[in-house]
Amino acid sequence: MADPKEQPKWGTTLSKFFIVPQRWILAIMGFFAIFNAYTMRVCLSQAITVLVVKKNYSAAHESEAICEPDDESSPTAREGGSYEWSEEKQGLILASFYIGYIVTHVPGGILADKFGGKWTLSLGILATAFFTVVTPVCIVEGGSDALIVLRVLMGLGEGTTFPALSVLLASWVPASERGMLGALVLGGGQVGSIAGNLLSGIILDSMDWPYVFYFFGILAIVWFIIFTVLCFSSPYTHPFIKPSEREFLAQEIPPKDKNQPKTPWKAIFTNVPMYALISAQIGHDWGFYIMVSYLPKYMADVLRFSIKSNGLYSSLPYVTMWIMSLVSGCVADQMIKRNWMNTTNTRKVMTALAAFGPAVFMVAASYAGCDRALVVTCFTICMGLMGTYYAGMKLTPLDLSPNYAGTLMAITNGIGALTGVISPYLVGVMTPNASMMEWRIVFWLAFAVLCATAVVYCIWASGEVQTFNDGTNSNKKPEAK
Template identity: 50%
Template sequence: MLAGWRLKLSKCFLIPQRYVLGIMGFFAIANAYTMRVSLSLAITEMVVPIKTTQYYDPDACIPEETNATNSVIKDQTTLYDWDEKTQGLILSSFYWGYVITHLPGGILAEKFGGKYSLGLGILSTAIFTLITPFVIIGTNGNWKAVTALRVIEGFGEGTTYPALTALLAKWVPLKERATIGSLVYSGSQFGTILSNLISGELIRYTQDWASVFYFFGGLGIIWFIIWVMLCYSEPESHPFITDREKEYLQKELGSLSTEKPPIPWKGILTSVPVWALVITQVGHDWGFFTMVTDLPKYMKDVLKFNVSQNGIWSSVPYVVMWFTSLGSGWLCDFLVKKKIMGLTFSRKFFTSIASMGPAVFILVASYVGCDRMLAVWMFTIAMGLMGCYYCGMKINALDLSPNFAGTLMAIINGLGATSGIVTPYLAGALTEDHTLKQWRLVFWITFGVFAVTNLIYLTCGTGKVQKWNNPENNREKPNEDNEEKQIQDYKF
């Protein structure tokens, strides 16, 4: 009877359960980013409008509309006098909590399964997003209270990437890793698109910045309900997976340890490829968080877009980045399966495109002056090329250690996210007068970080499974040809 019930349920799904997990994982990250990024655009309308007579900028753009720099908020008592440093501090505070829960989240996901460590993390972030307006208005814009709330939000969201990586390690065969991994991780661009695009229109129509937090917090709760009903930590515990898919996954993922050995901390912490990944993640996050957090401010303060235009044009670069991440994931799998590229070379090749492309075009955007649309297209090309990161270094943790992918991602993504602490505050401190030259310095620093971190990855990165992935075999001679074996595994 139970078998018949499972068979009926499995027929309700037109696609395999690993793809259901991939799609829900995509929406998990999308929701996480809508809640994380929503403040970046909303804060441009939460502060008292800039008094342009405070300074003279010879490179300043002239607003196309006479009221472009004025606030659209109906209730002016909900505008707060936060200077640039305070805004940077508020925007960066999310990452204080985000960094801390990465490692515990990865360990818990590997020990108890990623379903609830991911789900409960997103749920808690959604709840605190919903109450954000009450905290801000209730404390009359007390920046300390807002900062504390954002730290707590970061706590919940810090489990997202480690839990998802642990889930992918148990659900996704090597031959589908770049495609499904790129799909899941591309949720960050999709979430950023939704956040910027919808936030601008919501604020314009409601004339209230609080609507942004209500909307995206509500979406996070809806996602959690669907996630709990559809997704499970591993194929063996899934109640309505087909026998065919389960057998296929058991065959393809049979190399994963059935009994979890102790985490090989010494091997991980002394691994050169792991630290190369950490440094590269820092570089990626530096550039990505600079754009995600500060591009709406640049659009308003330098290019003088109104809130609706800001939402639209701040989202366009991530539309292109999203399509690039999906296309490059498919291309990477194809090139490796056909042996046109080795696994290690493919990871380095796509990572280099995703590093140096944005480094150049972000900088160029600051030199096109007040040609607004040309600047937007430079940012768009930059972020489009950044989409290649996801089939490059982002899934590299799965290559190095399928058994400890959650822990590895926790270390790599957690340490990389320290960029999110630094970049918003640094941008705020360097752009107190909102001038183009001040922003250009921010972009030059970003260029330097991209270049240095990519060089380290080219020198020290690899796609080979590390010998400490199977601690019980550490005494044996490592298989020098394991990358060739991994490439063979791509074949159908």
């Protein structure tokens, strides 16, 4: 076991130049890891609106209730591209990312648990960045089929992100700061969605569409370089952490035993709170992936926003979601610290808010018709409430088992990502005309999935460390002597 007091002399010298604690630096770089992951993931949702042939609105039936163009539209504002991809084909393209995303979750979690999260995280992001940069060439030379394959490869790279970050958070973040720093890191998803939508809209409005992919891919490569220099898998392998912080973390988070038992798969897969966690993940991902993949298309095809307006209004809901994720993280920490509510009930309250609220406002948006201000308001409240999920069930893997947090996150996020394959493709099938009535059915289905899965979590979830955290292949608590 590493001695937390051991540190090279040059490391002690360098540590004097860091005012911010290393766990905060890790959290900030973790935030930008997810930020980059999401910008690269969502930018296609904006770009696809100018890649495909423009929808023929004049041929649409009046009952489809498609809105008139917004005031900012011009004759060229919503010009389409040359690719004749049906709504179903577009759904398959947007869903294909999650096919690869699922595959590397469990291997990524296992590798991060065994070898540390640094390289598991950074190399995955680097691979995704490379595939993002070559996306324009892939589209021009290979069309939709080549793009589907490339998106699968991008998913393979990005699938390690959340499992690796869970391991890093478990190694660096004390329980007393878990809600705040966890929400900060995981909030990178919302800010990445904001930047991905807003900046994509600006770039598409002023430059050719390939620059969207060049910009976000290169940005992720820059992150990779900085992260690999500044961040390490644990406080005990960090060469220039301050001795005082090193000793503090040694008391709060004891070093892992190098002879840690093998992953207790049987206990994990027979654990009731684990299945409650999986349920909540499925529900959240069903709603979230629909919004991430299709909100720009809904704004473009149904509300008929211009390219620039689409980027702005598609990003607003994520601004609220990010703010709520940070606020709810701090609130959750205080609720637990001040004994207002135990960890289990705190996680349940936050998860319930993140499911029932969005379910209601998602459906409400479909009944707001062509009232753009009301629709954007509904979507903004919907995603804002969804932000409390990051102080709820997203931290549950760390609560259940700090030692196997990466593996638990990999299992839950991987299973949840199945909805990333199903829901975007299903939306494409259910909305062949991209009409408001078709979308209303989509949102009612999301309402049912969000509510049903949240009920399961609220009944059977737990925020207590489980017995399998010690490598015990059983869920039975030892009898008191």
